[in-house]
Amino acid sequence: MILQDKVALVTGGTSGIGRATAIAYAQQQAKVVVVGRRMNEGEETVRSIKEAGGEAIFVQSDVTKEADVEAMVDKAVSVFGRLDIAFNNAGTVGENPSLIEQTEAEYDRTINVNVKGIWLSMKYEIAQMLKQGSGAIVNTASANGVVAFPTFPLYTASKSAVIGLTKAAALQYAKAGIRINVVAPAAIETDMFEAATGGQDEVRAYITGLHPIGRIGTPLEVANAVLFLSSDLASFVTGETLMVDGGLVAQ
Template sequence: MGMTFTGQVAVVTGAGAGIGRATALAFAGEGLKVVVADLDVTGGECTVEQIKAVGGSAVFVRCDVTVEEQVKQLMEQVISYYGRLDYAFNNAGIEIEQGRLADGTMDEFDAIMGVNVKGVWLCMKYQLPLMLAQGGGAIVNTASVAGLGAAPKMSIYSASKHAVIGLTKSAAIEYAKKHIRVNAVCPAVIDTDMFRRAHEADPRKAEFAAAIHPVGRIGKVEEVASAVLYLCSDGAGFTTGHSLAIDGGALAI
């Protein structure tokens, strides 16, 4: 069974680059109208331009997912522009911590939890009523393989992604009989601008990142996007509350 869609509109947060941009482009490639949300105006508008360049329909809305009023307004604008919301990919997230647990700071904790947990919770809080009103929908949240196990020297980040999985599973059960499916993707190391910036000064770290995956390489943003589309599609109609590892076999070891 292919990835078939019955809805018309998707919203993607963190869509100004990387996994978010790739997924917004993938949604548009399936004929969906896309609301591109990001704090980065230049990146978000670039994503919209790329979608329009191939004949798709998209609009950009600047949104800080940690601010409730901005998230509320984002969802209101989704309805204002396109009249409905069928699919949501809550992808906005940050990864800024590199140290042992006892060396972490309150600023790091608040920033990571604010975007990665509060942001996902706020997005679902305002997406779910829209989907309830129209009789169904599908939500995918970005977690991480760090949310499925330990992540030494990234304990706050790991905790935030465990929390995303908890939110995902709880919402999936709460809304299962309302025809709303909620799942998560759990990428390992993916080739994004963030990854390149973090490793440009030391290529050996990039080589190590590739080596931790049994397939011998890091992942591609398009591979995560394909998983998101599958989880939103009718082909995954019996899948909810699932955390899909996209890890090149890393968790199988």
């Protein structure tokens, strides 16, 4: 098992990509700290892990609040003794496609969750990893952080920022034994994707058609990429953006 006895923390672990990755970590015999705002869904993720024989806890946390982020890392260390891996996955798409109609509140919410949340998470994760002399961090960006779509201006800006933030952090801590990378999915079968399409079949068909591979991705396919970046299989990989996009950006 490539993550045996490692301690892995997953933000946004209550559903979708986060839940799939938390379960995948556990299947590789990591001890998992599932983090999210929704207690019932978070406990369900933990239950799924434990029923399969894994070890996990849930920590209720809002990644836009510094005290919550500090507490989630402290909890991971107090329960499991260390923090080897962090998957910073909590994020939001935003609601209004029109830039001129977007509000200051919507800007603040999108940037706070998608950028501030990852900055705060890395701030406390890295501090712990520096004490240990090693660690691996994976941040969730998006294909929208590499190429732009006209209907997601704030989301695109926030995910571009995640990529830039990750590169700078990776360079800053490369010699400290901490690897930091980005996974950048295109459209994935999640509740967030369903919300973005508004449940409209024609919108879903259009987005599906943008992917040269001919379909939408699955949370497990993203989780597998995160597993690679989190493990020693990627020991010489840092500061990179791994596209999990069915060829969308290549075109």
